[in-house]
Amino acid sequence: MSDPLLDVRDLVVRYGQVTAVDGVSFSLAAGETLALNGPSGCGKSSTALAVLQLRRPDSGEVRFEGRELTTLPEPELRPLRPRMQPVFQDPYGSLSPRHRIRDAIAEPLKVQGRWDPEKGPARVAELLDRVGLDPAYGDRRPHELSGGQCQRAGIARALASDPRLLVLDEPVSSLDPSVRAGVLNLLADLQDDLGLGYLFICHDRAVVRHVADRVIEMREGRVTSG
């Protein structure tokens, strides 16, 4: 079997005296959805931040595409960051209220020095189309979109970096019920087409049962099953 996309070993995250993540291990293959399930405060989101190296773990290993990230200094980590992208729970909170949607989607490409003024706008339109949004929405600002449309825009921005791994932290929990299924279908389609690995954090067991290939249950910072 080939190397997993993501391999996490004995992950520990502490906030002062509190150990939020206490020796968590799992691995995830390309094209696979691994769900992290558990009640509020069990350490799901802290695990996500540590995997993304947005908060460096206190100990343990995070191996992504075969490279150990926890010991990499930031300059060496930076070229790897586009390949692992977060999608957050609050679709409004994760997009700047002052930026038009098309600028929000173009921004990661500009930051990464990959923006092509000729082909860039067409790429943004293609990304919007890919997540089921009319490219005309690119002119709008987040408050002019519904929650579901905003979450689609957030997914388009994550895709702009050509990631291999999406870390989805409660991606449908704040959506209206009638749009939730559409976003879950979109995520399934993208995974089928692009072979993305999903680390899918969710407290809703019914959603988890539907989307996940495998499930890890967490409680008080530890894996209790899976």
Add this chain to the structure above:
Amino acid sequence: MASEALLSVRDLRIAFDGVEAVRGLSFDVRPREALAIVGESGAGKSLTARALLGMLPRGATTSGTISPDLSAHRGRRISLVPQDALSALSPVHPVGDQLAAAVRSVAGVSRKEARARAVAALDRVGIPDAARRARAYPHEYSGGMRQRAVIAMATINEPDIVVADEPTTALDEERRDQVLRLLAEQRAAVDAALVLVTHDMDVVQGHADRVLVMYAGRLTELGPADEVLARPRAPYTAGLLASLPQHAPPGRRLPALRGTPPVPGALPPGCAFAPRCPLAAEACHTAEPEPRQAAGRLVACHRWEELPHPATELFLKERQPV
């Protein structure tokens, strides 16, 4: 039928700056029943609940009738369990004092008696060592204990109606079921009716006797909860239920409603659900359907008789090419 209503709402309309968010809603609340009002953002469910309490935001204009008007007896005959238990409690007063104040605001009892009732109420909702805990401040309570304290406050004056506005939205599943059970138990103990406002169809199951489904400020379907869940008659209700992962057929794709709920003030012509409805015909785009008696409930749909059962297939579309 009218004689058995505890409270009757007739042609309720709530507008802001001339834009109607609730557009002619009629329903009854019956004694001791649990009535769930289900809808998505912008459906008008919370505004409806706030209107019962006389707690509409400033700038709202209303028409229609709510009888009897219990808003003058808020805290005594009608009470609220809000979504956010922390902000419902004053941070600078001990929890017991806040409950005692609620008692004294409606009943001419001594401080000592009010205090005893507060401790008893905290004890009833399962706060351990209630006499001591009554002297603690909200920040010294866990999230679950605060939720319990707020439920204790809503039932302490034995109201006729407890309105719970998304009481479990911020909670995980385990806590959600605990809170709903406690709410059911406490309001049953004082013979109060419950108006449970939620966007979550799952909450209706096992926690409501009747369900009122709202869409874009109007009644879509109103009937016995178990019957509506088992066999929805309005396409919107059917689509919502079909798209729940727990009801979905196995496979990668879920049945899904297309589009998004409309925004008040930018409603499509005819039935507000028509642009998203797989059954919509020409009439649906021109005339808004009125609620009518159908299959033992109220349904507002021109084409409810055409709705297949189960309706899953209607909402199970092949993926769009990308």
